[in-house]
Amino acid sequence: MQREGKKVRSFEVAELAQISRSTVSRALAGDPRISKATRERVLAAAAELGYQPNLIARGLKNSTTGIIGVVVTDLNNPYHAHALQLLIEKMGLKHLAPLVFVGNTAEGAEHAIERLMSYQVDAVIALAAPFLEHVIEACLTRSKPLVLMNRYDGSEPVSAVGGDGGAAGRLVADHLVSCRARRFAFFAGEDRTGISWEREQGFSERLKELGHAIDVTISAPYTYRAAVVAAHEMLREEPDAVFCANDTLAIALMDAARSTGGQMPLIVGYDNSTFAQWPIYDLTSVDQNLDEMTTRTVEIAIAIAREPKRAPDRQMIQPSLVVRGSTSRTIK
Amino acid sequence: MQREGKKVRSFEVAELAQISRSTVSRALAGDPRISKATRERVLAAAAELGYQPNLIARGLKNSTTGIIGVVVTDLNNPYHAHALQLLIEKMGLKHLAPLVFVGNTAEGAEHAIERLMSYQVDAVIALAAPFLEHVIEACLTRSKPLVLMNRYDGSEPVSAVGGDGGAAGRLVADHLVSCRARRFAFFAGEDRTGISWEREQGFSERLKELGHAIDVTISAPYTYRAAVVAAHEMLREEPDAVFCANDTLAIALMDAARSTGGQMPLIVGYDNSTFAQWPIYDLTSVDQNLDEMTTRTVEIAIAIAREPKRAPDRQMIQPSLVVRGSTSRTIK
DNA sequence: TTGGGTTGTGCACACGTGTGAATAATGCAA
DNA sequence: TTGCATTATTCACACGTGTGCACAACCCAA
Structure with missing residues (x-):
């Protein structure tokens, strides 16, 4: 093993194995043209010197x-x-x-x-x-x-x-309906046309199929502070169950509900983040896999x-x- | 601006500026030997072609x-x-x-x-x-x-x-004493000999200088779950003020205190993480800068x-x- | 010995860049 | 014109690697 010395290049390996540099390259790449005997000699030499190919040089040559x-x-x-x-x-x-x-x-x-x-x-x-x-x-x-x-x-x-945000929305609809919720809300993210929208669509569609609908929709930026403000607005609508576009929104909603002391709706988050598992939240959430x-x-x-x-x-x-x-x- | 074409090399720039490749290199590097006129011609050509030097090649040459x-x-x-x-x-x-x-x-x-x-x-x-x-x-x-x-x-x-964990511990001691706490605790992290220990030392030293001492020390791994368990043990000791080696520990402690409904001690965390700012926690914390x-x-x-x-x-x-x-x- | 196949290795080039040394261009004095 | 100093530019090599092609070594048949 090299110590304190300069970089080990393939040249040194070739020298030690008493062989040309090209053969070293081929042996390490597993080229079948190289005989078993020399390949092993090369591997031994490389290991002894602690040779690691210079990936910058390789990158330049291979252009990858x-x-x-x-x-x-x-x-x-x-x-x-x-x-x-x-x-x-x-x-x-x-x-x-x-x-x-x-x-x-x-x-x-x-x-x-x-x-x-x-x-x-x-x-x-x-x-x-x-x-x-x-x-x-x-x-x-x-x-x-x-x-x-x-x-x-x-x-x-x-x-x-x-x-698949749509599929997730449908999963959540099924679950909340099976919990016998009746008044549904969607807590949307800032980007109403993006991923939040997909989730809302799936949720809405499946609810309709089951004879329900989204009764309340409120949106907020994805930051905790802004979400808390919107959450209070949401709670005034007294939904049974809220599907949130994000775990942050969901947690803000839970905190808001607790601070007012009113009835806590069923809450589903999205992303299954670390804090969704925390005992105080214990939040049902969509796992994106x-x-x-x-x-x-x-x-x-x-x-x-x-x-x-x-x-x-x-x-x-x-x-x-x-x-x-x-x-x-x-x-x- | 190049479109869809092959990579632009310094050679193409040289060609367009009707000059040698070396001069291009020097002009772009700001070598004073290159005249104002040619430098500008080179810069114009480089901009027109959208030339960006290949940092892999440069890295190989400069070995940095x-x-x-x-x-x-x-x-x-x-x-x-x-x-x-x-x-x-x-x-x-x-x-x-x-x-x-x-x-x-x-x-x-x-x-x-x-x-x-x-x-x-x-x-x-x-x-x-x-x-x-x-x-x-x-x-x-x-x-x-x-x-x-x-x-x-x-x-x-x-x-x-x-x-400087020691200095932080001293800061915390000063602050908690000024809040008139009398029974002090340290919630240590897993690595009693590492950073957690430094913080504990500073805390302990300064408390002594002020005529107090650490009355309780309990340690836990840095994961939320494990911390909650240790937190209950901590609370049974009924400290006035707890300095935690970590925000995660601090939050676990707050949650534990809330769930038992008992008196909440003064709590100081470490790291000033995002959730320390969340209104439900609103946690005093050491900012590591x-x-x-x-x-x-x-x-x-x-x-x-x-x-x-x-x-x-x-x-x-x-x-x-x-x-x-x-x-x-x-x-x- | 010659010729042909098979197998294993080496030479030399290329990737794109930076840079020391050599060279051309220019100015100025003799 | 020549000689010398200064400036602007080019030549050629090096960085460390992979690989096409040529080439050596060997075996075997004629």
Whole structure:
């Protein structure tokens, strides 16, 4: 094992194994033309010197770096943080490295994206970026593979993986009706046309099929503070059951209900975040199945990077409902 | 602006400006030997073609990539997520790119670190990694610059930036005494010898100076569930004021106190996380000044990378106390 | 010995960039 | 014109790797 010394290059390995540098490269790549004997000699030498190939040089030669650019908005949002973590893990399994770029940057978005591209990333994964249009344009211009995760607005010809918000809405409708709720509300997010809208649609449709309807709809930004204000407004309408577009909204609603001391409606959140499991909340919530979603996202990114002419791929991940205490009562 | 075309190399720029490739390189680097006139011609040509230098090639040539490896444990911990976000932003300002590697990997830590090194990162920043010894050893072996953030155990000759837990403990002691508390408790974290211990020491020392002492100490792992259990034990001791090693512990304690309906002690947390600001908690908490901490961390990383023989640098960031409702009552 | 197949290795180039040394261009004095 | 100093530009190499092609070694048949 090398200590304190300079970088070990493939040349040193070749020297030690008394063989040419090309043979070292082929042996390590598993080229069948190399004989068993020499391959083992090479592997032994490489192990002895602690040789690790210089991936920058390899990237230059192969023009494929194994680096994936990941664009994310705000890591203070635990949902995004969790998604990023899973993404990085999945990428690790595929021997890819994430070059992460966070949206809230002082550097200026376009400038930062340029820099991302300069690193010759094999693909870009965008995870709910607010300046999404910049990312999309930058990738299309350079015809760089791009996968949107959980933020497909339908307009651009790019690959995307998302949760099936409509299906989730229907699941929730079924569940709440089975709890014998009668007066239903939807606590919408800021972006009434985006993901929040899909969820509302599925919820509304399924309720209609079951002979009910959404009686109240109120929307709020996705921040806790703003949500608390809207939550009080919501509570004045005295719904039996509220489907919230987000766990943050749901928690704000629970806190608001507690502080007023009135009757707490059945509450369902979305994202199944960490605090949904906390005993004080014990919140029934839609699980987006982030594990599968991230796996598919990485798979698609790899596929496009390998075969750039491939048509954009769009996948819907089926969500599931995690039932907890916040909907365990039945309305009498 | 290029569209759909192949990559633009410096060669194309040279061709368009009717000049040699070397001159392009120097002009863009601001070499004073290049005349004003040609420099501007080059800049115009580069802008017209949308030229962005290939940082992989540059990295190979200069053997400095501008990539910093960032090792982090668990992004589900909002504190770590926030720290990572700030780190990435600061790095962006310095034109550095973060190659992120998350601890909870299925790939195996050592293997992942090897891969990180293979990308020729200029330095490594480790943010509370559980397999820290692997990271340290890997960096020392290759004499790769390493900065530990918020996790220095004192044993190894590496640079580190951390919060001054002792000073924080003293701040808290002053504050709680000024609230006229008499029976003090410390809610410790799992790692009694690490950062939790520093905080406890400062707290204890200052209390002694003021004629008091820590009457109760109970420790728990840093997870909400485990903390709730320990919190009930803590409450049976009926302390006036509790200093918690962590916001998670503090919140678990508040929830536990609420669920039993007994008297709520004064509570101080640590990290000033998002939920400390939530109205239901409104938690007084120590702010580690992560903004400054991350700035310094990046600065040190750059300094060491530039000058590898430099002695390890260790800095303490002074924390501050954010007073909120959880300590606004005064004990009568 | 010659010829042809099979197998294993080495030479030399390319990826795109930065940079030291060499060279051309210009000015100025003799 | 020549000689010398200064300035602007180009040449050619290096960074560490992968790979097409040529080539050596070997066996076997004629």
